[in-house]
Amino acid sequence: MANKIARVAVREQDPAARAANFEEVCYGYDRQEALTEASRCLNCKNPRCVAACPVGIAIPDFIAALAGGDEAAAAEIISRDSLLPSICGRVCPQETQCEGSCILGIKSQPVAIGKLERYVGDWKIANAEAPAKRPEWNGRKVAVVGSGPSGLACAGDLAAMGYKVKVFEALHKLGGVLVYGIPEFRLPKHKIVEREIDSLRRLGVEFETDVIIGRTLTVDELLDNEGYDAVFVGSGAGLPRFMGIEGENLNGVFSANEFLTRVNLMGAYDPATSDTPVYVGRRVVVVGGGNVAMDAVRTAKRLGAEAVIVYRRSEAELPARVEEVHHAREEGIEFRMLTNPTRILDDGNGWVKGISCVQMTLGEPDQSGRRSPVVVEGSDFEIDCDVVIMALGTSPNPLIASTTEGLAVNRRGCIEADDSGATSRPGVFAGGDTVTGAATVILAMGAGRRAAKAIDEYIKNL
Amino acid sequence: MFEILEKRILAEGICLMRVAAPRVARAALPGQFVIVRADEGGERIPLTIADYDAQEGSVTIVTQTIGVSTQKICSLNVGESLADFAGPLGQPSEFVRMPIDELRRRRYLFVAGGVGTAPVYPQAKWLSEHGVRCDVIIGAKTRDMLIYTDEMRRVADNLYIATDDGSEGFKGMVTALMKELIEVRGEHYDECVAIGPMIMMKFVTLTARSYSLPTTVSLNALMVDGTGMCGACRVSVGGRTLFTCVDGPEFNGYEVDFDEAMRRQSMYRTQEKSALERHKCNCYGK
Numbered sequence: 001m002a003n004k005i006a007r008v009a010v011r012e013q014d015p016a017a018r019a020a021n022f023e024e025v026c027y028g029y030d031r032q033e034a035l036t037e038a039s040r041c042l043n044c045k046n047p048r049c050v051a052a053c054p055v056g057i058a059i060p061d062f063i064a065a066l067a068g069g070d071e072a073a074a075a076e077i078i079s080r081d082s083l084l085p086s087i088c089g090r091v092c093p094q095e096t097q098c099e100g101s102c103i104l105g106i107k108s109q110p111v112a113i114g115k116l117e118r119y120v121g122d123w124k125i126a127n128a129e130a131p132a133k134r135p136e137w138n139g140r141k142v143a144v145v146g147s148g149p150s151g152l153a154c155a156g157d158l159a160a161m162g163y164k165v166k167v168f169e170a171l172h173k174l175g176g177v178l179v180y181g182i183p184e185f186r187l188p189k190h191k192i193v194e195r196e197i198d199s200l201r202r203l204g205v206e207f208e209t210d211v212i213i214g215r216t217l218t219v220d221e222l223l224d225n226e227g228y229d230a231v232f233v234g235s236g237a238g239l240p241r242f243m244g245i246e247g248e249n250l251n252g253v254f255s256a257n258e259f260l261t262r263v264n265l266m267g268a269y270d271p272a273t274s275d276t277p278v279y280v281g282r283r284v285v286v287v288g289g290g291n292v293a294m295d296a297v298r299t300a301k302r303l304g305a306e307a308v309i310v311y312r313r314s315e316a317e318l319p320a321r322v323e324e325v326h327h328a329r330e331e332g333i334e335f336r337m338l339t340n341p342t343r344i345l346d347d348g349n350g351w352v353k354g355i356s357c358v359q360m361t362l363g364e365p366d367q368s369g370r371r372s373p374v375v376v377e378g379s380d381f382e383i384d385c386d387v388v389i390m391a392l393g394t395s396p397n398p399l400i401a402s403t404t405e406g407l408a409v410n411r412r413g414c415i416e417a418d419d420s421g422a423t424s425r426p427g428v429f430a431g432g433d434t435v436t437g438a439a440t441v442i443l444a445m446g447a448g449r450r451a452a453k454a455i456d457e458y459i460k461n462l
Numbered sequence: 463m464f465e466i467l468e469k470r471i472l473a474e475g476i477c478l479m480r481v482a483a484p485r486v487a488r489a490a491l492p493g494q495f496v497i498v499r500a501d502e503g504g505e506r507i508p509l510t511i512a513d514y515d516a517q518e519g520s521v522t523i524v525t526q527t528i529g530v531s532t533q534k535i536c537s538l539n540v541g542e543s544l545a546d547f548a549g550p551l552g553q554p555s556e557f558v559r560m561p562i563d564e565l566r567r568r569r570y571l572f573v574a575g576g577v578g579t580a581p582v583y584p585q586a587k588w589l590s591e592h593g594v595r596c597d598v599i600i601g602a603k604t605r606d607m608l609i610y611t612d613e614m615r616r617v618a619d620n621l622y623i624a625t626d627d628g629s630e631g632f633k634g635m636v637t638a639l640m641k642e643l644i645e646v647r648g649e650h651y652d653e654c655v656a657i658g659p660m661i662m663m664k665f666v667t668l669t670a671r672s673y674s675l676p677t678t679v680s681l682n683a684l685m686v687d688g689t690g691m692c693g694a695c696r697v698s699v700g701g702r703t704l705f706t707c708v709d710g711p712e713f714n715g716y717e718v719d720f721d722e723a724m725r726r727q728s729m730y731r732t733q734e735k736s737a738l739e740r741h742k743c744n745c746y747g748k
Contacts, residue, residue, distance in 0.1 A: 172546040210548035216485045238691040251729050258692035275505040275531050277733035350725040397690050
């Protein structure tokens with residue numbers, strides 16, 4: 001019966017309008033829409049969605065509570081496994097996780113689990129003004145390095161257990177990748193991210209910005225001089241990769257990190273309130289196919305440029321969320337698939353005037369299981385552009401590992417940590433992208449929470 | 463917030479600020495820099511540290527007003543605060559990590575130009591405190607633009623001044639003065655450290671190279687975060703692309719592609735100019 005109802009379409013900003021502003025693309029469900037969509041869930045005995053959720057949220061249970069009109073109960077159920085539902089509801093790749101395994105998806109459309117999670121998360125933010133009760137201090141202190149998803153999750157759980165927690169952030173604003181990386185049109189900073197951080201403040205978590213661990217203070221100093229019993233490192237994967245091709249240092253070539261940081265963190269899209277410049281040019285080529293590439297290309301479009309994605313595999317291999325690719329297309333982004341840059345062209349004055357590419361074809365599957373691209377000989381061609389943005393992934397910053405006595409890293413420069421977050425150094429725990437390399441918000445959040453548990457056990461046994 | 467404890471105008475458009483930043487002061491070493499933001503909405507500006515006092519918990523910066531952001535920083539007064547003051551960033555000067563015995567056998571020549579004179583001071587001071595010999599050349603357009611001469615005289619074995627118009631000291635470029643010291647006066651140095659405008663560092667490096675004098679330069683590239691995240695400060699050094707913020711800011715001058723570095727510095731010149739015009743309009747509007 002329930003599955004006869006069609007998936008409730010979510011309201012979105014008109015593509016033509018939103019391609020010129022930074023307001024959120026998706027409006028989300030209202031109460032009626034959410035309750036209707038929730039009623040579609042079959043409440044499977046053996047819920048595949050839960051198994052497919054990186055943190056195992058009791059999805060059918062929260063949806064059942066919501067279908068019964070009890071948002072508070074739904075929020076409580078989610079909060080057992082996720083601290084940031086309003087954020088994960090917006091940025092999780094649901095199509096490869098919960099929704100991708102929803103039984104309804106076989107014959108029709110899966111339950112819109114992400115949109116329901118977002119609805120519950122937003123409801124919680126709007127209705128949780130009463131100060132969270134602050135647990136009594138247990139006399140122990142924990143330092144958290146980085147205020148991104150893993151750090152926030154770890155800090156929140158530890159504070160709830162009674163620890164005094166201080167989060168150190170290198171930048172001037174809290175939120176890590178949630179504020180410098182993910183654009184406003186996908187994740188509103190003031191409405192969502194700041195509110196999540198406020199709720200941690202109400203729990204007693206302290207924050208200090210402008211502290212670069214590894215430079216301003218070291219992990220050893222936190223443990224030896226500043227009186228912390230343990231340290232959680234959630235410093236992310238912030239270093240941008242480049243291709244190493246000719247012309248990459250021309251004026252007009254940026255890492256996606258730089259471009260997005262200027263716009264998101266520094267607010268360069270609004271010269272009335274921000275002094276930070278951003279250069280957009282007339283026609284922007286973004287190299288890459290992940291979420292960051294989509295964020296960069298859609299940001300460039302919003303700043304008035306023609307914007308093109310260049311990706312060396314085919315559309316089926318695009319690692320970005322399906323929704324982002326769909327939105328990008330709607331907004332008029334041009335996609336050049338099976339195209340790989342070989343050289344960036346100089347206009348004669350040291351600025352970009354185009355990008356030289358080769359056509360690719362798909363060969364045998366590689367280690368990632370995706371068919372690997374092979375160059376089509378003699379297929380060289382040029383794409384006209386005056387800005388090139390490299391969105392090729394990021395790797396962890398070596399700053400902490402290189403300044404912390406006895407902290408082991410792997411070949412890729414990621415901090416070595418077991419499933420609980422324990423590193424080679426007693427008292428030092430790590431999680432999120434700094435351990436896994438660039439991954440997702442929900443994995444980072446999950447790692448932060450597991451580390452909080454492990455830190456609690458570690459300190460209790462001191 | 464980081465309180466301004468002292469403010470002095472050193473020359474037209476060049477201002478010194480001593481700022482309360484205890485954590486930075488404790489960790490700072492010669493050669494490192496900080497990222498400063500005047501206020502909410504302000505740009506993140508990298509500034510090389512001009513002095514630090516761990517006991518007092520203060521760090522000194524010297525800023526030249528060239529755009530809106532540097533104007534904002536310099537318009538703040540004692541008792542007011544900078545919104546952000548993050549650091550120390552970058553690698554310390556190489557000599558900080560060298561064996562002291564070896565260091566004491568060496569003789570350093572610093573060549574400082576314009577506002578770049580300020581970050582030379584903590585280096586010369588550190589060497590002087592550690593019993594290492596160093597001479598300093600300060601170059602400026604004219605006498606009124608000279609800064610840090612008294613401080614430098616206290617820490618350098620010899621202080622030489624060069625002004626373009628001859629209003630003080632040697633008349634001419636710092637490179638001509640280098641030539642005179644080495645060729646005419648027969649001075650011998652083991653290492654040259656040049657800090658100043660990119661064009662000056664380029665020519666100091668060329669001059670030093672003609673005497674096979676190893677040369678270190680401190681680059682003032684464009685940056686956003688200053689911690690390795692954005693890559694705006696990419697510089698070609700010995701054919702490799704390095705990040706000024708985490709691999710530098712000091713590099714072997716022989717290996718730096720100065721022409722590329724200068725070109726990259728001008729990346730936002732158009733936007734900066736129009737921002738400055740807007741800013742001025744606002745001021746007059748009041």
